[in-house]
Amino acid sequence: MPTAIETIRDDFAFLDDWEDRYRYIIELGNELPPFPEEARDAQHKVQGCVSQVWLLTHRTDERDPVLNFEGDSDAHIVRGLVAIMLALFSGRRASEIVKIDAEGLMSELGLDEHLTPQRANGLRSMVKRIKRDAEESLAMERS
Secondary structure, three states: OOOOHHHHHHHHHHOOOHHHHHHHHHHHHHOOOOOOHHHOOOOOEOOOOOOOEEEEEEEOOOOOOEEEEEEEEOOHHHHHHHHHHHHHHOOEEHHHHOOOOHHHHHHHHOHHHHOOHHHHHHHHHHHHHHHHHHHHHHHHHHO
């Protein structure tokens, strides 16, 4: 069972030292379920990330579908950042996903100050991809 975003927020608040937070981020990445090998392709790769990041989107078959995501990266810290974003977005309705303030969460956790510009840009690229998938899901229901 993936870690809930509330738990991640609480754990970050408890950990004062950024070395401990980085270790925690890596642990979160290690807890991700195995990513399907067949989805490690160009279609599922997130563009704009320096590290390789793959994202797989699952939608329920209903109006305003619930989206669940699987993700992975070839870099340990980035894999942990993927886990944080999955905790934030997975299991929510598309209409809710498009309104989530991921930048606010990054700021709240201090990630905006402690990530390299390349990692922060990669994280933003992943958020854009997730929100695009949610917007496409909403557009599909309208047509």
